[in-house]
Amino acid sequence: TKSLRETMKEVIPPKQEQLKKLKVEHGQTVVGDVKVDNIIGGMRGLKAMLWEASVLDPIEGIRFHGLSIPDCQKVLPAAPAGKEMIPESMLWLLLTGQVPTAEQTKELSRELAEKGDLPKFVEDLVDSFPRSLHPMTQLGMGVAALNHDSQFQAAYEKGIKKSEYWTHTLEDSINLIARLPALAARIYRNVYKPGTELAGVQKDLDLVGNYSNMLGYGHNETLTEYLRLYIALHGDHEGGNASAHTAHLVGSTLSDPYLSYSAALFALAGPLHGLANQEVLRWQLAMQKELGDKISQEDIKAYLWKTLNSGQVVPGYGHGVLRNPDPRFIALQEFCDSRSDLKSSPIIDLVNKTFQVAPNVLKEHGKTKNPYPNVDATSGCVLYHYGLTEFKYYTVIFGVSRALGCLTQLVWARALGLPLERPKSLSMDALTKIIKQ
Numbered sequence: 407t408k409s410l411r412e413t414m415k416e417v418i419p420p421k422q423e424q425l426k427k428l429k430v431e432h433g434q435t436v437v438g439d440v441k442v443d444n445i446i447g448g449m450r451g452l453k454a455m456l457w458e459a460s461v462l463d464p465i466e467g468i469r470f471h472g473l474s475i476p477d478c479q480k481v482l483p484a485a486p487a488g489k490e491m492i493p494e495s496m497l498w499l500l501l502t503g504q505v506p507t508a509e510q511t512k513e514l515s516r517e518l519a520e521k522g523d524l525p526k527f528v529e530d531l532v533d534s535f536p537r538s539l540h541p542m543t544q545l546g547m548g549v550a551a552l553n554h555d556s557q558f559q560a561a562y563e564k565g566i567k568k569s570e571y572w573t574h575t576l577e578d579s580i581n582l583i584a585r586l587p588a589l590a591a592r593i594y595r596n597v598y599k600p601g602t603e604l605a606g607v608q609k610d611l612d613l614v615g616n617y618s619n620m621l622g623y624g625h626n627e628t629l630t631e632y633l634r635l636y637i638a639l640h641g642d643h644e645g646g647n648a649s650a651h652t653a654h655l656v657g658s659t660l661s662d663p664y665l666s667y668s669a670a671l672f673a674l675a676g677p678l679h680g681l682a683n684q685e686v687l688r689w690q691l692a693m694q695k696e697l698g699d700k701i702s703q704e705d706i707k708a709y710l711w712k713t714l715n716s717g718q719v720v721p722g723y724g725h726g727v728l729r730n731p732d733p734r735f736i737a738l739q740e741f742c743d744s745r746s747d748l749k750s751s752p753i754i755d756l757v758n759k760t761f762q763v764a765p766n767v768l769k770e771h772g773k774t775k776n777p778y779p780n781v782d783a784t785s786g787c788v789l790y791h792y793g794l795t796e797f798k799y800y801t802v803i804f805g806v807s808r809a810l811g812c813l814t815q816l817v818w819a820r821a822l823g824l825p826l827e828r829p830k831s832l833s834m835d836a837l838t839k840i841i842k843q
């Protein structure tokens with residue numbers, strides 16, 4: 407069977423041809439207008455980036471190289487004893503556009519485990535952080551420090567041809583993805599379980615098998631399977647989301663994959679983006695505390711209005727592109743529905759009840775263009791149910807996942823020779839001048 411590198415060598419030339427053709431034959435074809443609203447409205451709706459691995463449809467949700475989430479759940483290989491697709495098979499799909507075999511997936515798991523240990527100086531660095539430093543800050547700093555061993559940076563310093571950029575970027579990307587579980591688990595141990603032993607990376611486990619084990623949940627197969635699904639699902643969400651866009655922008659300067667992804671993590675750490683999953687749980691727990699055990703739909707409705715009337719957003723609802731319930735939310739809900747202990751969990755029940763009420767309240771409120779839940783509305787609840795209750799940590803898990811998509815695009819950006827990103831900005835006066843012309 408073909409290795410990942412062999413497969414990449416095969417799939418890159420046709421894509422390079424496709425890009426060349428697009429440039430030569432359609433370089434001047436118009437695909438949309440730029441309105442003043444786009445410029446002052448966070449570029450919402452502007453078609454302005456190339457991103458190979460996934461495309462987001464407002465109604466249907468994400469497709470990874472054309473495959474929907476249910477398609478991926480059907481065809482992407484699981485862990486040897488599991489059922490859920492795993493990040494390794496998603497990574498293979500994102501990188502190559504092909505569905506890997508079970509053997510190829512296993513080989514990638516083995517490679518990641520082989521490369522999974524942290525350099526000693528990064529362990530020491532992370533151990534030196536105060537426990538009060540937010541886990542996302544620690545993750546971003548740890549990832550940036552890993553650039554000490556960047557093959558891309560070392561090769562660039564020596565002087566390499568442009569056509570070789572992608573191979574070094576791929577090696578860095580694999581090394582970074584391999585090391586994320588040990589880094590993220592070390593942060594968890596240091597912040598929440600100081601003084602306890604941290605398991606090592608086991609060479610025969612898949613990426614999330616190791617991550618779960620290092621977090622101290624290796625015995626909980628349901629949670630481990632949930633994490634596999636969660637991390638595979640959150641891997642990519644086309645290019646315009648804040649973390650992916652940041653990785654792309656920073657990477658376009660030929661900054662190495664570690665620095666590019668570190669920057670992306672600090673975008674993910676904002677409450678309108680990845681931090682929303684910590685905010686959801688905080689908000690749902692506050693609701694539970696205030697309303698008690700027997701919560702009616704009317705109670706939830708009143709609580710939602712209280713949140714909105716105090717000028718806050720309802721975390722986990724709304725989206726920059728989606729105009730329907732997020733299929734990632736649906737997939738995680740289905741995971742819960744298929745397990746009796748999760749089905750009867752009070753926190754998961756509360757998320758479900760909120761889902762029954764919130765869209766109508768948000769419609770009545772009349773501001774958000776999308777009154778439906780995004781993935782963050784539910785992603786933390788299963789973790790909470792199984793005792794991983796430290797919700798300031800949740801975005802770190804998202805951060806372990808989003809590396810799949812961001813790093814895939816970096817490899818493709820280098821393979822396709824995409825240029826430095828540098829859009830044109832305008833002042834309000836300059837904009838007014840154009841309008842008057």
Ligand code: NMX
Pocket residue numbers: 450677678679680682714718719720721722723724725726727773774775776780781782
């Ligand atoms: N609750 C209350 N108001 C909202 C919400 C919400 N959940 N979502 C949007 N709005 C408001 C928004 O603040 C804006 O108000 P204003 O005109 O006063 O500035 C108005 O509705 C229009 O916003 P939209 O165009 O619908 O949303 P936009 O594309 O600007 O932002 C989000 C998208 C996701 C930032 C926004 O919906 C939000 O803040 N949601 C809550 C936070 C969240 O769940 N983020 C997670 C996103 C997913 N992720 O994983 O990253």
Ligand code: MLT
Pocket residue numbers: 642643646647648679726727780781
């Ligand atoms: C994501 O997964 O990045 C979020 O849903 C936000 C987005 O797509 O804009």
